[in-house]
Amino acid sequence: MSKGKLLRLLPIALSALSFVIPVTAQVFLPPGATDTGLGGGNAISGMILVSNGQRLERHVYIRLQTMTKGDRVAASDDRGNFAFKGLPSGAYTVVIDKEKEFEPYRQTVDIRQFPGGPAQVYPLNIVLQLKGAEAKTGILNAALANVPPRALAFYEKALEQAKAGKNKDAIEQLNQAIVEYPGFMLAFNELGVQYLQLGEVEKANESLEAALKIAPEAFEPLMNHGIALVRLNRFAEAVPELRAAIKQKDESPVGHYYLGRALAYQQRYDEGEKELNLAVRLGGDEMKEAHRYLAAIHNVRGDKPRAIAELELYLKLAPNSKDAEHLRQLIKDLRASK
Incomplete structure (x- = not known):
């Protein structure tokens, strides 16, 4: 699963019947294409x-x-x-x-x-x-009812830049939108998304906290803030944020995946396993990273056959993973130590 798999809203007027024109420049395809x-x-x-x-x-x-x-x-x-x-x-x-x-x-x-x-x-x-x-x-x-037109224009331009993979350009546009309208929750949320895409997690966390000050119960910043906290290894803080987001949209595989990660790192293995399995059930093969954490949970419990099975399933779904050879060796070691 891509780290960029985050949540946002997109206000942009488009026609459902527009002619489809190809582009030859490099275009980002979702990881689950x-x-x-x-x-x-x-x-x-x-x-x-x-x-x-x-x-x-x-x-x-x-x-x-x-x-x-x-x-x-x-x-x-x-x-x-x-x-x-x-x-x-x-x-x-x-x-x-x-x-x-x-x-x-x-x-x-x-x-x-x-x-x-x-x-x-x-x-x-x-x-x-x-x-x-x-x-x-x-x-x-x-969410857009009170947004001034200039702020909205900057926001829409930012989303276009983000879709083209131009994260830094999107950040510039979002900052302009926030200058025009400091209460623009969606712009702060999207700013957090863009910083997460770039791996600047502390800045993402600041932006998402700002979004939550404006709208404390909004689903998108709650979920993204929980993800940022997991990536900052602040697992105890991440759990209530993610639970609050999932309470609003229980069908989110991403939410259950990150909640499972946070719980596993806190050694709350039963709860973590439940969330990770739910992420797989809801998200299918796209939630392949969950199998790595399930393997770790089973290994900690001493259930090596199930740890091996989860690692093998992960490698089946991601055979070209950067650490594929390391994982294959780990499987051999687990088999040898049974």
């Missing part, structure tokens, strides 16, 4: 938004229909990101039609890669329309 296995080098990548432009921060299943090779299914991550990779030239249809609270969505994407030409990434931001949206608009817009 779904490999279609179709043998091509192109990708469709984007995010899922609700009708006011905010990210839909939960798992949504997206179906990719092909003309002759059946359908492929991907799930968006906790930030609303999704991607299909491995696509050859051809016509594809992106479909979301199983979400009870949203109208069905369909968008055709025509991929054309000329012989000898570079592979391309086709950006596609999906805007879902709520059923009975008029009854819910006030709730969705609440």
Whole structure:
């Protein structure tokens, strides 16, 4: 799981029917990008938004229909990101039609890669329309209701920079947004996200604390602050933050993963194991890092067979991990000491 797997909201006006134009520059694909296995080098990548432009921060299943090779299914991550990779030239249809609270969505994407030409990434931001949206608009817009236009413009520009992988540029824009509107909780939250992406965890922690002073119970900064505290090894402080966030959105695999880590480091192994297993159940293979911590818990308990099984599962999901050889040797050592 990527360290960048954090939560934010995105207010940006986009059309669900906009023409999909490829980009040839390097574009960030989410760590959980779904490999279609179709043998091509192109990708469709984007995010899922609700009708006011905010990210839909939960798992949504997206179906990719092909003309002759059946359908492929991907799930968006906790930030609303999704991607299909491995696509050859051809016509594809992106479909979301199983979400009870949203109208069905369909968008055709025509991929054309000329012989000898570079592979391309086709950006596609999906805007879902709520059923009975008029009854819910006030709730969705609440976080942006009092944001001045200049601050909002800086914020939207920051999110564009962040999506392009330009974290430092995004930070500059977010600081401008905060100057324009010091009470901009979402900007402080996003600033924390960007610092976490860059590994500047102390600065991230400061930004997220500022966000929580403005909105103490807001899900996004609560979750991100908990993640920052885990990465600062402040596990006892992280646990109540993460529990408070999970209480609002219990289906978050990321929240359960970081809570499991924090509990494991506190030697609260039973609780940690429960949270890590729940992260795997909710997030599937994308939560592969959880298997490393489960292996450590089983090893501490002296349950070497289960520790080996978790390490083997992790290596199956991440065979090219930087420490793969070390983990393979660890498995051999555990087997030899049984």
